[in-house]
Amino acid sequence: QVQLVESGGGLVQPGGSLRLSCAASGRTFSRYDMGWFRQAPGKEREFVAAISWGSTTVYTDSVQGRFTISGDNAENTVSLQMNSLKPEDTAVYYCAARSGVVGDLRVGYRYWGQGTQVTVSS
Numbered sequence: 411q412v413q414l415v416e417s418g419g420g421l422v423q424p425g426g427s428l429r430l431s432c433a434a435s436g437r438t439f440s441r442y443d444m445g446w447f448r449q450a451p452g453k454e455r456e457f458v459a460a461i462s463w464g465s466t467t468v469y470t471d472s473v474q475g476r477f478t479i480s481g482d483n484a485e486n487t488v489s490l491q492m493n494s495l496k497p498e499d500t501a502v503y504y505c506a507a508r509s510g511v512v513g514d515l516r517v518g519y520r521y522w523g524q525g526t527q528v529t530v531s532s
Contacts, residue, residue, distance in 0.1 A: 412436045412521050414505050419526030426530070427493045432505030432523055434486040442509050444481055444488040445519055448501035448528075458503070459490060460515035468515045473499075495530045503528050 418430040432444070445460035459469045459479040467479055476495075481488040488505060502525040511518035 412442070412507055414507060414521055414523035416503065416505050416523045416526040419503060419528045421529045421531065422495055423532050424495060424497060424530055426495050427491070428495065428528060430490040430492065430503055430505075430526060430528070432488045434488075434507065441483075442507045443511065443515060444479075445506045445508070445515065446479060446488075446490045446503060447506060447519075448499075448503045449525075450501040453501075455504070457516045461488065462515060466515065470516075492528070495528075497530050499528065500530050501528060502526065 413435045414432055416430060416432050418428060422428050441463040443462045446458040447455050448458050449455040457470050458473055459477055461467045461479045461481045469477060476493050478491040504525045505523045506519035507521040508519045
C-alpha cells in the first residue's frame with residue numbers, strides 16, 4: 411500500500427552535517443509511525459531513530475544529541491537531520507514505516523525504502 415524513497419545521502423567530512431528525507435507514496439488508509447535504520451558492511455541493520463504519528467520520538471544512544479528526526483503527516487515525509495557526523499555513522503540508511511503496532515517504536519516496521527548511502531570520511 412505504501413512505497414518509501416530515501417534521498418539526501420552523500421559524502422561528508424567528520425563533524426559535518428547531512429539531512430536525509432523519505433517520501434511516502436501510494437494509498438495510505440491508516441496512520442503510520444516512521445523510523446530510520448542503518449546498515450554498515452558486514453554488520454547487522456540497526457535502529458537509529460523513530461517518530462510516531464503523534465510526534466513522539468526515540469533515538470538509539472549512539473546518535474542521541476546529534477541526530478533529529480522529524481515528520482510531516484500532511485506531506486507524507488520524514489527527515490533525519492544528522493549533525494556532528496562521525497566515521498562510524500557511515501552506512502546505508504533506510505526509512506521504514508509501520509501501522510497498527512502499539513508500543514516500542516524501535517520494532518514492528520513493515521515497509522522499507524531502498525536505502526541511501528552516507529559516507530563520513532576526511
